[in-house]
Amino acid sequence: MEAFFEWFKVLYDETGINLPFIYDSYDRGRMLDGLWMTIKLSVVCLFFSVVIGVIGAWLQGSAYTWTRRFVNGYIQLFRNTPPLVQLYFFYFAIGSLLPRVATEFGGEAPLLGNFAWAVISLSFFAGAFNVEIFRSGIEAVPESTVEAAEALGFSRLQIYKDITLPLAFRVILPALNNNLVNLVKTTTLAYAIAVPEMLYEANQIWSDNVNVTEMMIFLLIAYFVLVGVLVWGMNRWERAMKIPGYGA
């Protein structure tokens, strides 16, 4: 392994291609932290955005006009404003209104850190899209199938859990995949509030080593691979969930 790292040092000396995040243990640590942070941010946001999607879709089916209006307002607001400004709004504007808490070192810290705000902001952003996706899936389940379950004595909750959601889920998987891929790409915005994710750490490294070109190319490849892995996984999942003779 050391020999492998050393080889990149030689590569730098010989050709000037500087990849310190491979041969330098400190930079390597930073890059891995950044990658880990990007993955963590993505997974947590994926989770919450899906939760928001499911709850929102359920609320949209509400009998109360105002509940539906509220959900629609949320969707339109988050879909039609820049996610970066949303992030700033959450982090700076709302963050400054929250009380500060005492830290164990005797100082004061904001109630929620930048990671938490990035999660909140990005989850609401992606969630706005997920609501519509889930809604369309639920609408795609034929009324008659639900009725058949009703005639067999299923309760409303059982129907939702055993019939509607499993069927809706299969319909929306492609759309959901797309949105989740997009969410992973959007996590780069967290850079703007100094969440140490991949872009942020790469920036640190190129500031120290003046190797923007190499870092830039590495970043593009890294995101390409990250998105590729997600797409590959989701496609496999989609195929595994496919029902013979059902759907396109």
Add this chain to the structure above:
Amino acid sequence: MSWTEDQPMVSVRDVHKSFGELEVLKGVSLDVMKGEVICIIGPSGSGKSTLIRCINALNDIQQGSILVEGIEVHDKHLDKLELRKKVGMVFQQYNLFPHKTALENVMMAPIRVLKENKDDVEKSARALIKKVRLEGKENSYPGELSGGQQQRVAIARSLAMKPDVILFDEVTAALDPETVNEVLVTIKDLAEEGMTCILVTHEMGFAREVADHIYFTDRGVIVEHGKPATFFDEAKDPRTKEFLSQIL
């Protein structure tokens, strides 16, 4: 609640049902004794399907009463589960659950709704699949089966709940002509075993052969009813005569 077998199993009294302005049932009454097979025939839009959907509480009624084994269906405090254990239903569009295999479709309700033991349910489900002559198709998904096969699975699915009476809502109307017969044979088997059946159908030959009693409905009322032989050969009402002359 003191229903005995000498009383009608299903008793419909002066039922009125409207969808908004449109009155679909205008005072319908009929009785079905245990073990009886009755066929409801009539032109489309005459309220036949609505009538049997009301018996299963899939539609509510505005006026009148429907008793199933002494239980008032038209009651706010109706225990729908209790009703649906007694009343099975087979739909025109089969309405199988597309994400479950034939066997799972049959097993689902007894496990989820009746909370029966899975192994016992599987044993009887396999027996039911055999009964509807679909051995070997247990693990096929609905999308892989023909219309006639799906409809027979649907019959097995409703039998799995061990109902006292089964409602058949134009179960052959959506089928290819060549598969109609296999479904009719299955229903005939049931009838011969003494299952109480209420059928809405356009298959006059079948009705004549299997039914104990025929009801002819038109524009929301029962115009004429009687034993098959008298009904088909000695119809009195001009509307019945006209309908029969068109269809026979």
Add this chain to the structure above:
Amino acid sequence: MTTRNYKTDLPVMMPVDGKPKNRPRFRLKLWHGAVLLGICLLSPTLSFAQSDAGQASVLEVLLRWMPLLLKGFIFNLVISVFAMAIGTGVGAMLGLGQISLHGWVRKLAWAITQFFRNSPWLVLLFFAMFLLPFQLRIGGVTIPLPDWLKAIIGLSLPVMANVSEIVRGAVTSLPSGQWEAAESLAYSRRQTLWLVILPQCVKRMLPPWMNLYSILTMATVLASIVGVSEVMTLTGQALAAEGGRTDLLAPFYSFVLIIFFIYCYPIARWTVYLEKKFAVKG
């Protein structure tokens, strides 16, 4: 569902699956404007209570900066229009490359499209910012490349990739009978493409293309991260100039959100309208 055949990764154009909607959809009505205006006016007044005597009221401050911020926003729109123009031009060529009969052209176009489509917009923007020289020398002429021009180029990269996919998706979604019919009439491939196929595709491409524009417009604020003085940068500067008063944060950011909403929401409505209109005609 024919309109849903184009494939892109943009969330806004995702199949809110063309199923008929029974419920009337959200429409812009008068009261929406009233609510927006309410938010606009309420948030400054709410924080007004906090501001100390001697300080200008929040509303006053916002009004003072508004002309500058609006100018900044117009700069965002300029960036969006140019990035869209470049991205559409290059992207259309790339999209046609993806359906080329030459295997290697097709593969190359596909690879470029996928690469830029799967990269985060912000990374592409950095890419353009840091890797483009500050001036270009072509022959004896020196063309300076200011930051805003680089931002336009950086933003046009993902637009290009997405337009490429929109074009490819629209062309491949046409029934093959159209190609065969044209061929049987002795059209050349080029003629078929320009006279038969593309005119039919325009309808299919318009809604996702408008969507893309809306997303691009919202992405122009990313340029603030790399120092272009557009509306977000100016907002930051305005806040700094006011001495970092925390009571100004919410009103100022709300103001930016609202101007984007006022610009992008009608585009989104119009897109949905066109989608429905074209879907009916098939």
